[in-house]
Amino acid sequence: MSWHRKHLLDIESLTAGELTTVLDTAREFKAVGERDIKKVPALQGKTVVNFFVEPSTRTRVSFELSAKRLSADIINFSADASSFQKGESLKDTARTLEALNADIIVIRHKAAGAPHFLARFLNAHVVNAGDGAHEHPTQALLDVFTIREKKGNIAGLNVTILGDILFSRVARSNIWALRKLGANVTLCGPSTLVPRVFEQMGCRVTYDLDEALANADVINLLRIQHERQRKSMFPSIGEYAHLFGLNRTRLAKAKPNALIMHPGPMNRGVEIKSELADCDRAVILEQVTNGIAVRMAVLYLVNGGNADEMNA
Amino acid sequence: MADPNVSRTVLEADALVRAWRRVAHEIAEAHTAGGAVILVGIQRGGVALAQQLGETLGSIYDQAVAVGSVEPGLHRDDLSQRGMAELLPTELPGDMTDKVVVLVDDVLSTGRTVRASIDAVMAFGRPRCIRLAVLIDRGHRELPIRPDFVGKNLPTHPDEHVELHLSEQGAPNTVEILSL
Numbered sequence A: 001m002s003w004h005r006k007h008l009l010d011i012e013s014l015t016a017g018e019l020t021t022v023l024d025t026a027r028e029f030k031a032v033g034e035r036d037i038k039k040v041p042a043l044q045g046k047t048v049v050n051f052f053v054e055p056s057t058r059t060r061v062s063f064e065l066s067a068k069r070l071s072a073d074i075i076n077f078s079a080d081a082s083s084f085q086k087g088e089s090l091k092d093t094a095r096t097l098e099a100l101n102a103d104i105i106v107i108r109h110k111a112a113g114a115p116h117f118l119a120r121f122l123n124a125h126v127v128n129a130g131d132g133a134h135e136h137p138t139q140a141l142l143d144v145f146t147i148r149e150k151k152g153n154i155a156g157l158n159v160t161i162l163g164d165i166l167f168s169r170v171a172r173s174n175i176w177a178l179r180k181l182g183a184n185v186t187l188c189g190p191s192t193l194v195p196r197v198f199e200q201m202g203c204r205v206t207y208d209l210d211e212a213l214a215n216a217d218v219i220n221l222l223r224i225q226h227e228r229q230r231k232s233m234f235p236s237i238g239e240y241a242h243l244f245g246l247n248r249t250r251l252a253k254a255k256p257n258a259l260i261m262h263p264g265p266m267n268r269g270v271e272i273k274s275e276l277a278d279c280d281r282a283v284i285l286e287q288v289t290n291g292i293a294v295r296m297a298v299l300y301l302v303n304g305g306n307a308d309e310m311n312a
Numbered sequence B: 001m002a003d004p005n006v007s008r009t010v011l012e013a014d015a016l017v018r019a020w021r022r023v024a025h026e027i028a029e030a031h032t033a034g035g036a037v038i039l040v041g042i043q044r045g046g047v048a049l050a051q052q053l054g055e056t057l058g059s060i061y062d063q064a065v066a067v068g069s070v071e072p073g074l075h076r077d078d079l080s081q082r083g084m085a086e087l088l089p090t091e092l093p094g095d096m097t098d099k100v101v102v103l104v105d106d107v108l109s110t111g112r113t114v115r116a117s118i119d120a121v122m123a124f125g126r127p128r129c130i131r132l133a134v135l136i137d138r139g140h141r142e143l144p145i146r147p148d149f150v151g152k153n154l155p156t157h158p159d160e161h162v163e164l165h166l167s168e169q170g171a172p173n174t175v176e177i178l179s180l
Helices: A016-033 A059-069 A091-101 A116-122 A137-151 A169-180 A197-200 A209-213 A237-244 A285-302 B013-030 B046-060 B114-120
Strands: A045-053 A073-078 A104-109 A124-131 A160-161 A184-188 A205-206 A217-223 A260-262 B009-010 B037-042 B066-070 B099-109 B129-137 B150-152 B160-166 B172-179
Touching: A016 A059, A016 A137, A016 A169, A016 A285, A045 A059, A045 A091, A059 A073, A059 A104, A059 A124, A059 A137, A059 A285, A091 A104, A091 A116, A104 A116, A104 A285, A116 A124, A124 A137, A124 A285, A137 A169, A137 A217, A137 A260, A137 A285, A137 B013, A160 A169, A160 A209, A184 A209, A197 A205, A260 A285, B013 B046, B013 B129, B013 B150, B013 B172, B037 B046, B037 B114, B046 B066, B046 B099, B046 B160, B066 B114, B066 B129, B099 B114, B099 B160, B114 B129, B129 B160
Parallel strands: A045 A073, A045 A104, A104 A124, A160 A184, A160 A217, A184 A205, A217 A260, B037 B066, B037 B099, B099 B129, B129 B150
Antiparallel strands: B009 B172, B160 B172
16 A cells, blocks of 8 residues: 555656555445445545536546545536636635635646646645646546456556547546556557657557557547647548547457547547447446546545645 | 564464354354354454354354455544555445344454444445454453454553464464554
């Protein structure tokens, strides 16, 4: 058991041992979710604030349910209903939330580094629920948890991440987690969205989908993030689907028991053929279920952590 | 290994094994229907002892006794002070309705772990009753909790630490008292 951190800000700074602690803890919380009584009193009396300065439904709901299953009180604070439009700064808003005696602040923000910024001056525990195109730690943890549950181990697996890598915080967090746990990571997509610079993170980069899928144990499909692209990075959705969409013929290149993953929301017919999204190799809905277990583990662990790496 | 200057072995394997076998007989005497008894070891020290107890009880009843485990960690009252504990599996065998759940632990002291374990079991269902069997009762209770079956009462000083060592087969081997 190795976990002393006060915050979960990114995957990059975690050790393999810390990642494993989260995954092992999540396994026990998954069992809690499968019981008739899906609630434990571990965070009784604690207050969690979902501070979402960027629209999100599934991550917010997942954190909300996780906190409730730990018996914490949780409130949702979203940007559209907030004082940002009245001109309050991020720092003042966060301080206001803390003045409500929040113990844990879960933040989603469009600016990379926003959670690190808050962790520097807040006493509360800070959990990154996605910061710009930087990281989305709990998504990577739930992806790795799902892979480990299905494959038994991470080390030595061939994982192919396909799609919009450049704008994807999910990709970055996944790459860090998978590399630390010993997987071989291949990235593939349009060259404008998969720059070679990712090779520095220890990944293989290829623009040939068949090559990327050859011998894959896991295929993780990422959505094209229209909202993060200021200019068009590829000619058309139709062309993307034609060149990089997953279909049966392409899937046949991967190992016969390869998992198909997708963080959602998915665009059927674009990154994945509809029939494949519903086939028995797709674990997309299990990822959602596992997200709650993993987020329960994260809330539980940071609540007990006291090492303030921001001030260390 | 403990420093011999500050530790002393107070109970040896023979006495412990005999005491634990007596506990099995006491449970069988109090609960004559073997099929109604479920042994639940408290993580982590009680789990191997529950297995041992289950084997002895099985031969007394002449039928297999269900054995499970419970993790008290999420129900502890000192989570904020101690930090988060490692979580081990809770595995309760089947429906507990109308069953006698016997919680099993190695060393009973404050009673707080037992309190948390009772709550953890209750989250799974409503047994007919819950009993408590411990190999060592060292005293210093902080809650109104009393064991139903005790292997050995062991008077200790609050500053001392009681450590039970098991054999490779999971049978009780020695009990040491360490002065901290």
